[in-house]
Amino acid sequence: MARVVVVGAGVGGLATAARLAATGHEVTVFERADTVGGKLGRHVHDTPAGPFHFDTGPSLLTLPDVFTDLFEATGAKLDEYLDLVPLDPIVRHVFPDGTTLDSCADPAGFAARIGAALGDRAAADWQRLWRRAARVWAASHRDVLRRPVGSPRDLATLAWRLGDLAAIAPGRTLRGLGRRHLADPRLRMLLDRYATYTGADPRRAPAALVAVPYAELAFGGWYLRGGLGTLADALLSRCLDLGVVVQTGAAVTRIDAAGGRVHGVRLDGVAAPVPADVVVANCDALTLYRDLLPSPRRLAGLTDRSLAGFVLLLGVTGSSGLPHHTVFFPADYDAEFDAVFGDPGRGVRARPAPDPAVFVTVADDPLVRPDGHEAWFVLVNAARHGTSAGAVDWRRPGLAEAYADRILDVLAARGVDVRDRLLFREIRTPADLDTATGAPGGAIHGTAGGLLRPANRGPVHGLWLVGGSGHPGGGLPMVTLSAEIVANEIGVA
Known part of the structure; x- marks a missing residue:
């Protein structure tokens, strides 16, 4: 079994650490901040009336099966740690003309709400777009979200059927897809907003991002009682139970990688290097390739x-x-x-x-x-x-x-x-x-944009990238899937 250092205790880093520890690896996590969770932040404001607790990062959990799989892979049950509350509406949309539209996880029910609020034509348009989104989701989930993708050639050689390629519409933008399918400008606004889930401009974001609203509206949106930050507590608890060493207030300043493979990391204020056979970088790709392991060629592709x-x-x-x-x-x-x-x-x-x-x-x-x-x-x-x-x-x-x-x-x-x-x-x-x-x-979703993000496998042997700026992307379920990909790849490396 390998000695693994994880740089960063965000959701992706903690999920990777738990998966690797569950299979017998010796794992240490170094986190520069004093608390774990990364962008899954929390803040408490005390007042005479009592404390106010805020999630300062994500406020919605989607694709709950991803988290069920994670906890089961580490020998636990999700409901032993987290109290999931389904949301209806998932989001209330208030349009400039004052019209409101509540989204929900029932496709037929949401179409009916669209019809009631925006008219029958708008509902029919949405249902047509929904069928297309379902094909994009199926292709993405099957061929992209649970496997490593490191180059455009990897995407081009995936086993997509012709119908999948037509639905994904390479070269078309999300804005263009909305204009093609949705006559009502309010529905176009609703669709455009999902580009911002990935940190992108809908006028430039790929049409394949139509899979994002499909995932939210098909599988539901959830709140965690006590706040989304309880997910970080649960992951930390799993890590500690599995023997992971988690050190906060410990900033990694460099990854040692002489001779084309990693040897360990350097910590701020610590003279001796920390040896490692594997390093998992749960930091932004820009930070990794600019500061920790300078790689000018890798920086060129970051937005x-x-x-x-x-x-x-x-x-x-x-x-x-x-x-x-x-x-x-x-x-x-x-x-x-x-x-x-x-x-x-x-x-x-x-x-x-x-x-x-x-x-x-x-x-x-x-x-x-x-x-x-x-x-x-x-x-x-x-x-x-x-x-x-x-x-x-x-x-x-x-x-x-x-x-x-x-x-x-x-x-x-x-x-x-x-x-x-x-x-x-x-x-x-x-x-x-x-x-x-x-x-x-x-940058909320990392400096890498679009469908093709920096590869999970780094440019030297034993280096892996996990989290929002790597494949498959930002958001709680995506960074958790990136942890699954990385842990599986380390297991067979």
Whole structure:
């Protein structure tokens, strides 16, 4: 059995560590932060009324079977550690004209809701798109999500049937797919939003991302009682029970890889190297190939056009009546993407979007807020932190506070005014996410975009990449699947 070092205790790193330890490997996890979970962050704000608990990362769990498989592979049962609560609606969509549409995990039921809200033609259009999405999902799940993919040639040689290729529509964008199938502009908005799940602009994102709404709406959206952060607690518990050594506050500064294979890692402030036969990097691919194992050729394929997020954590008195998730769409969605991504080629700089889509999470969970109050997580798409034309310097004095005011004004204009019911507000900018998790520029889903992400197998023997910026992508189920791929590949290497 191998000596394994995992760099980073995000969900992908902890899941890989647990799987490897369950098969007998000697595993040590080094995490630069003082807590585990990575972007699955948590924050507590104490008030005289009581504590408010916030998930500062993901607020929705999808594809629960992925997590069932993970826990069973490590000798446990998911329901022994986590309390899953199904959501209906999964998301309430509030469109610019005031129309609302609640999504759910019943395809026929959702089509009926579309018909009631948007008309019979819109429902028929959605059902036609849904059939196509089902084919894309089946092909992706069978040939991509559970196996390593390291190059375009790997994708080209997968055993897709002609019907699958037609559904996947190579070369077409998600926006183009929406325009082709959906006549109602509100349904197009709904579809466009799923590109942002991967950190992408729907006008450039591949049409194959139609599999994302299929996965959410076919298999359901779930909340974890006590908050999504309880998933990090559960994974840490599994790791410790299996003998994994987890060290927080331990930053890896370099991977030793002389002679074309890994030999160990170097820790900040520690003179002696830590030996390892295998290193699993649960960090952004940019960090890996720029800092830990400099590889200029690997850096060339990484994008700097991935979304970040601007977040408000609000303590609100009283009850709003909002469901768990609500998205308030702007009148001009393209103006938001123009602002967030900019266009460096034409000299157009990224900037805070003045009228963005606003995503509000309000958990109906007494474990996360005092009686008579609500804990609001408010998210808007934002440019990554930086000083280039495609970024925003979120540390510029006064910017974050002014933009927070703007977001509250936007919510008020869309019918949800909480400005006179705030106990407190806290702000999290892309710069804060960069500092807290090492995500370059605060990129939520990693610096790698599109369908083809950096390969799980690194450029030297014994190096593996797991997590959101590697294959198969960002999001809780995807990084957990990346852990499965890596653990299986290490097992046969």
